[in-house]
């Protein structure tokens with residue numbers, strides 16, 4: 323598939339998260355018939371309760387210089403925002419070593435540029451999708467608010483590198499910080515304002531996309547994908563709990579679980595779950611003007627239309643354990659107490675919702691987008707880590723282009739799934 327002279331008429335996608343849905347949208351734009359299969363309804367896994375940020379300013383890969391020292395410090399700290407389960411490290415030491423290798427300055431900078439370029443390209447793609455499929459999208463920027471000079475300086479350095487790619491430099495905010503957001507904790511003194519970042523309400527984005535795709539004739543099947551039918555070395559159908567699903571080309575967009583599927587085809591994709599949490603207050607008394615990021619405690623806050631306020635954060639290397647741990651929810655709440663005043667207060671009838679999700683994380687912190695090695699008609703789009711919403715639209719366009727035409731004008735070469743082989 324994707325080669326000159328070949329025509330793709332029926333594509334089957336595993337995974338109806340942000341990545342699978344955006345890919346379906348772009349395949350439909352190319353005139354391809356699409357079936358999406360998922361064991362849960364669209365948008366209900368990691369794409370559900372995240373912060374919804376579209377933030378080229380945060381293009382940095384998770385493995386960053388100094389992360390090992392930071393993880394060791396955080397190990398002995400209560401409420402640390404980043405942690406690794408020793409059991410997961412022992413189960414997959416190769417992943418951990420790859421993560422450490424990727425945190426050297428050279429690979430980090432390369433990854434920052436790669437995700438910076440791709441996410442900046444993605445703003446235009448997302449705008450085009452949203453013009454056809456309206457969903458909640460805010461172009462309100464992102465205010466970085468700092469507890470320490472260390473994080474402030476670190477982010478200024480990354481912004482300098484991203485400025486080389488054409489991203490506007492942030493504005494410094496100091497004396498008038500409370501005029502920007504009256505709810506900020508009085509200890510906070512310094513901020514940086516990035517005007518060009520956006521945010522969406524993620525469940526509205528996936529819900530609207532799913533409704534649009536249904537109208538366009540995309541078939542949604544509920545079922546667990548268990549294997550593949552292969553004929554003459556080519557995959558011809560998926561084996562699922564709801565029967566076989568035939569197709570000409572297949573896209574694996576199964577989030578953190580994608581590696582379990584590629585393994586059945588004899589190809590490794592070393593994905594780990596980077597577990598995160600969010601608390602959403604519907605009917606919050608605190609009305610933020612814009613999203614806020616507190617890098618020292620790795621806390622993201624997003625306001626949504628109609629008085630929604632979401633606090634998101636924490637990163638625990640946790641394998642596939644997607645159980646919600648109430649102690650982690652309270653730890654997230656304690657980090658919010660250091661950042662905002664009165665965030666938990668609700669209007670009458672307001673409610674609070676806690677959520678957890680597994681970010682699909684490859685050891686180098688970059689996604690895998692493209693043809694699966696050794697497979698003629700199987701493609702993959704997974705491993706977007708902290709940036710799955712930011713990169714969903716350009717990923718969908720790039721992988722659909724590759725499946726249909728064998729090429730794309732988006733900058734996906736650094737994300738070749740073959741780099742692990």
Ligand SMILES: Cc1cc2nc3c(=O)[nH]c(=O)nc-3n(C[C@H](O)[C@H](O)[C@H](O)COP(=O)(O)OP(=O)(O)OC[C@H]3O[C@@H](n4cnc5c(N)ncnc54)[C@H](O)[C@@H]3O)c2cc1C
Pocket residue numbers: 336337338339340341342359360361362365366367368369370371372373374375376545546547548575576577578579580583596597598599600622634635678679680681682703704705706707708709710711712713
């Ligand atoms: C707390 C938190 C905050 C975040 N904030 C942001 C943010 O502000 N901005 C941002 O860009 N990103 C953010 N992220 C990351 C983002 O949410 C993810 O990168 C993104 O949702 C991944 O999308 P996906 O489509 O790859 O995976 P998912 O949404 O997990 O979808 C994968 C789907 O595949 C299905 N599937 C897998 N295997 C099978 C199978 N064998 N059979 C059937 N179905 C299968 C699953 O059921 C699932 O529905 C955040 C994540 C967390 C946890």
